[in-house]
Amino acid sequence: MQTKIISFAKETNLQNTTDKICAKNMSKKLTKRSEDYSKWYNELVTRADLAENSAVRGCMVIKPYGFAIWEKMQAELDKKFKATGHQNAYFPLFVPKSLFEAEEKNAEGFAKECAVVTHYRLKNNPDEKGKLMVDPEAKLEEELVVRPTSEAIIWNTYKNWIQSYRDLPILINQWANVVRWEMRTRLFLRTAEFLWQEGHTAHATEQEAMDETLLINNLYADFVENFMAIPVIKGVKTESERFAGAVETHCIEALMQDGKALQAGTSHFLGQNFAQAFDVKFATATGGLDHVWATSWGVSTRLMGALIMTHSDDHGLVLPPNLAPIQVVIVPIYKGQEQLEEISKVAHQVQEQLSAKGIAVKYDDRDNVKPGLKFNDYELKGVPLRIAIGPKDLEKGQVELARRDTLSKSFVPQEELATQIPALLEEIQEALFTRALRFREEHITPVDDFESFQKVLNEKGGFLSAHWDGTAETEEAIKKKTKATIRCIPYTSKEESGLCVYSGKPSNQRVLFAKAY
């Protein structure tokens, strides 16, 4: 349908006008990261057509281009979950208040940000024609919380599924929307409604639940590093950063270009907390009766934020080939219909060859947009490779190939494209990871006194590797003074005697501090 409309448009005099509008939009440069990182991010998200704010406070619209990237993440994660024995299911959006409050710590942690359904009907407003009002007669006996997370509703369900050790383990994941009424929201990073997956597993032994917690944290790390090209640090949260209701929260922490950390995924060992709150017991293999052990874990559309702030530049989005909805775009450079037809023949050939190798290629032969604008647009949208073909290239049997990550160009013989491009996409995927890893490594700074701590935090940013006395008081004091929190105690942290960077009290290992999203 689109093609028809465009060719019709060529015959009208609106074309130039639209070109101009187009040009105006596209030539408006992004704010530079060095000028205002936060502004750069917001502009990029909307101008690259990833997402936008909606009419509902704090809720976003994920646009098709952004959603296509999220779908690729979903597909890969889903495959990994299934390969490790998990199944998908679906639990209700609403949690009755009485269930919600059953696990006290969990309830306390989320109560302040709950959207609450109190009524089930609207009626005509007698005072204003054509307007509706909440029907006071349709008040619910018990209020329903829109799930901020699903432990409560799920454990209330598992209670009926589990009698004996033979019913265990239960390894379930759910793809869902959740709502947390955040006061200050930002697209992808912190929204009132977001999309995520939440795994909820039930086990017969503590060891098995802990193994699951680690399995998933490692699975997340593998996914984020090898699929999204974002290096992460695996570790454990301190008590004050723990998920409400968890015994241990494991996490993966990434570092953004502006030196702030971003929690990219969490895997919680819940102990028997929820089993106790919901009275879920099982007959053990040895004839006893025990509470079930649990884990829960999730990643969300927040990963889109991590993706953007790890790889992108002042020209726009930079996408790892694994996540790019368009991996290669072909743009013809021509004058007149005849040249276009010649170029199109070659372009279609190339497109076919690459498609046959499973590469997502787009040929953009729109006649109403100039090549330069197309270049800008695909740069903004992070398409990893761009092929340009002009009349001279035809003569020479070559194309111009541009890499989005390095912004470098080269000429490549047409017949080599089908072999060079798959290799190049792999190379880009790796190069992005390596670049991000180098940045991350350069931004882990050991500090041993509080003055250096503050200086490095403010001047260089990144992770500060510092001794901490293990108390919540010190953690809180540091947070108040510097806005830095303990991101995690890394798995790799070695035992090492030292003095707490803040209190001077003894400490036996370093932890990672950072300002964080």
Place this chain on the structure above:
Amino acid sequence: MQTKIISFAKETNLQNTTDKICAKNMSKKLTKRSEDYSKWYNELVTRADLAENSAVRGCMVIKPYGFAIWEKMQAELDKKFKATGHQNAYFPLFVPKSLFEAEEKNAEGFAKECAVVTHYRLKNNPDEKGKLMVDPEAKLEEELVVRPTSEAIIWNTYKNWIQSYRDLPILINQWANVVRWEMRTRLFLRTAEFLWQEGHTAHATEQEAMDETLLINNLYADFVENFMAIPVIKGVKTESERFAGAVETHCIEALMQDGKALQAGTSHFLGQNFAQAFDVKFATATGGLDHVWATSWGVSTRLMGALIMTHSDDHGLVLPPNLAPIQVVIVPIYKGQEQLEEISKVAHQVQEQLSAKGIAVKYDDRDNVKPGLKFNDYELKGVPLRIAIGPKDLEKGQVELARRDTLSKSFVPQEELATQIPALLEEIQEALFTRALRFREEHITPVDDFESFQKVLNEKGGFLSAHWDGTAETEEAIKKKTKATIRCIPYTSKEESGLCVYSGKPSNQRVLFAKAY
């Protein structure tokens, strides 16, 4: 993990107990369809592990086995949507009341079944320790409706996306949960929360929007018939059965085994109603300014109900191979470990051969469940083909192959399985459709007077093909007297002079009446 636990279990004395529990559960027969169809349905849904009621009134839990079937539907539909140029996106769960009421007919149609969020915070209840209450100070300025459908929030968004004909068409689909506060609910068929996809498209011309409406209704029919093996009748709804806010509602109607119809999908031509309500205008190619033309369309987890009530029998679920999470199950019949090992060798070979052909095969060598119980369980769950292998089969180089749809058994040489089974799965897929089609064809009864209408409706059920005078009054009167509604005016309905079956007034075509889910 599961394997380990089971082998551990073998050594304990709990095995027999559990076997007995298992036996008790499984030998409890389903209610027969002829006794109580509705009870049969409810039992089947829960006992085949498809879904169950939750703690939230009217909301269901979709269990892993049921969800695996829904995922297969989703994957196929998603492929079809993308192949016809549609993209996925995501819009907010909440609709501010003022947007919700903008399209008056739509608002009126859904107002009475809306879950409404009025507050965004809970707080500790000072009167009851450990309990929470809605914080009266966290009342929203404007109430939020949990989307019963997303036209309002989406058209409010499209408003900002559309300036010129060049921005059209917009072809977007969303996979989402929606909430309609139904008073009488039934698993899959009518639940307060359900999962669905909703397409929302915007077009420059009436013709294009109408083409889209038809394209999708045909796509739905193709999917339901060829993938789910459920025959449907394509048609148009009468005004009183139309979607609230639509100009025309197209639909596909299926017939259940008990003679009641089920609306399996709808595709709405919305005209310019939503564009007018949300003031969405575009610069036309010829320099004018016009309101945008729209469609919306959806299918939901209700299709699970249609699936169950089209194919299943008194033994349980019958699944078309396309939708079966397990297409072939292999059950060993043995005494002692040695026999099991011999059989397992062959079973694994068969499993490998079939897996290589893309068939989902499960080998069930659980030692704590007797073959008969396994047979019952896989029958209950609708697994299309069951292979049993005993010691005699090993000697003869054969297996026993049982078809779930016909409950027939035969012996097949092992070496023929890899060719016979793929063919057989196709045959079953077709046979299920043919059987359902025959039933449907036998249950379309032309009736020409109201006495026959009532008699056929009550004694035979199914669709009644009858003349109707075209008025909503007659439709309403018939509905009141018989509970039958006009399911659709079929695309294939021919012009034919006649007299309305109820009023005796002139009519120029037959329509299809039925009682419906």
